[in-house]
Amino acid sequence: MSHLVDRRVALAVAGTGLVWSGLLLPSTAAAAAQGSWRFCRKCSSLFYDGFPAKGVCAAGGAHEAAGLVFVLPYGVPETPKAQSHWRFCGKCSVMFFNGMPQKGACPAHGGHEAHGFEFTLPHSTPETPTSQGKWRFCGRCEAMFFNGFPAKGACPAGGGHQAVGLDFTLPYETDYxxxxxxxxxxxxxxxxxxxxxxxxxxxxxxxxxxxxxxxxxxxxxxxxxxxxxxxxxxxxxxxxxxxxxxxxxxxxxxxxxxxxxxxxxxxxxxxxxxxxxxxxxxxxxxxxxxxxxxxxxxxxxxxxxxxxxxxxxxxxxxxxxxxxxxxxxxxxxxxxxxxxxxxxxxxxxxxxxxxxxxxxxxx
Ligand SMILES: [Zn+2]
Ligand SMILES: [Zn+2]
Ligand SMILES: [Zn+2]
The missing domain is CATH 3.15.10 (Bactericidal permeability-increasing protein; domain 1)
Structure with a gap:
């Protein structure tokens, strides 16, 4: 399923500025999830690794994937334990929170730009063998970043990221x-x-x-x-x-x-x-x-x-x-x-x- 979805996104990108959501997503795909989301070892953000180009990293150059492969749910309603309005930034490739009027700080320039699926990400639940906690919203750049290390990565707003709000627990692929x-x-x-x-x-x-x-x-x-x-x-x-x-x-x-x-x-x-x-x-x-x-x-x-x-x-x-x-x-x-x-x-x-x-x- 996730492979099929990835291919659709890739086609949309290869095309000419199509509006993705709604247009390419059949309603039957409502409860789907998308793989290829990774931790960037340079900036600590969550970014989409499914395209040949790896976006723009606040630490310089492109993002570099490390560790787990996250599979993230989209197109499902928000619940008390899952927050909606998380989107892919078409400019820098990170996952950012699009629920506020200002769009944070994008390493590519200006604010982030929402594309593709509307993700609904689980929070306030314990870690399991197939999900990782300590993912947080950065109050400065508004991207999702991993807060589990002493170093807080590279924030496009300067310095390290700053954790604010909910504690997210993201499901990952375990290659069964x-x-x-x-x-x-x-x-x-x-x-x-x-x-x-x-x-x-x-x-x-x-x-x-x-x-x-x-x-x-x-x-x-x-x-x-x-x-x-x-x-x-x-x-x-x-x-x-x-x-x-x-x-x-x-x-x-x-x-x-x-x-x-x-x-x-x-x-x-x-x-x-x-x-x-x-x-x-x-x-x-x-x-x-x-x-x-x-x-x-x-x-x-x-x-x-x-x-x-x-x-x-x-x-x-x-x-x-x-x-x-x-x-x-x-x-x-x-x-x-x-x-x-x-x-x-x-x-x-x-x-x-x-x-x-x-x-x-x-x-
Ligand atoms: Zn990065
Ligand atoms: Zn961005
Ligand atoms: Zn930040």
Whole structure:
């Protein structure tokens, strides 16, 4: 996405003074983010590094990129924790605050000149593994600069920058595609990463889904499951590339079981209800996509399949045991779990989040 957007900006620049915003930005790109924003090691400002020319630096010559690559949100409304009116200066290439009548001090001459996207930058939030704090507004030149060093860079208004107002926390690129490619190599640590994600959120959620699949399930007329308790085992993952920055992952979970009762179509009362214990294997497959932007990891279509189901019933007649066993052996259980998981974006999101966290830990 950010590459596409960058290309559009580049085209606009190559063109003849087109008005960028609105004209080139489709409304569907409302929640986009732009990469290539960097710290300048000479002046400490945040500048856009996506063009061959590197702007005008207050320390002399052009800006020089160092450190992290920031990916900044634009085209979204302001919130109590994100400030709008941040713009690219077409003259010096820095990010400056355009929310006031005066336009600060531009190293190219005069005030800054707003071009392109309207950025909405996060502030007043703690740093995360993918965002850096200590970015501030300079009250003298009105650019965004990094205030984390004792030296305050070179301010076009003279001397160093002067921090005023909000404390910004800017999201940066962490090159997850590169990380995952390395982790997925033989002897890499993707197995461990997926295992951690499974232990973190996978097992508990799948156990809950299995219980949900059994509770209230009418195996036959008058015979419904209730009081299910599932226990989900350890998993071993296998993966293969599916496309560019896309992996197919199969998690094999052999030792699971679920215990439950069923109602009886009789008048004996619930003390006579049959109790079941079903042992089963599970293969959970899903597509894992890795992105350069945010979120770095997404989990797509998920399938679940049972293997080797064994059904034990006590206080149950042979026909009821057979009916219950059919649920596992004829695919209904697999379909129910698959449907549940695919209709639950929260599950896919939390699994993706757990994979991301595990990747961050492995690195
Ligand atoms: Zn600079
Ligand atoms: Zn400027
Ligand atoms: Zn300044």
């Amino acid at each position: 595609p590169n990380k995952v490619t390395k982790l997925a190599q033989p002897n890499g640590q993707l197995q461990r990463v997926l295992k951690e994600a499974w232990d973190d959120v996978g097992r508990a959620v799948v156990a809950e889904r299995v219980q949900k699949a059994v509770n209230g399930r009418e195996f036959r007329r008058g015979t419904s499951g209730y009081d299910a308790h599932a226990s989900i085992g350890e998993m071993t993952a296998a993966w293969s590339p599916k496309g560019p920055q896309q992996w197919h992952v199969a998690m094999t979970v052999p030792g699971n079981n679920v215990e439950f009762h069923t109602t009886t179509p009789t008048v004996f009362g619930s003390y006579a209800d049959p109790a079941f214990r079903v042992g089963f294997g599970l293969v959970v497959e899903f597509d894992l996509a890795v992105h350069q932007g945010n979120p770095p990891i997404t989990v797509g279509v998920t399938r679940a399949n049972t293997t080797n189901a064994s059904v034990h019933g006590s206080n149950a007649s042979g026909t009821i045991v057979e009916t219950v066993a059919d649920f596992w052996t004829h695919g209904a259980f697999s379909r129910t779990i698959t449907d549940q998981v695919n209709n639950d974006q929260q599950f896919q999101k939390s699994l993706a989040g757990a994979v991301t966290k595990a990747i961050d830990r492995a690195w």
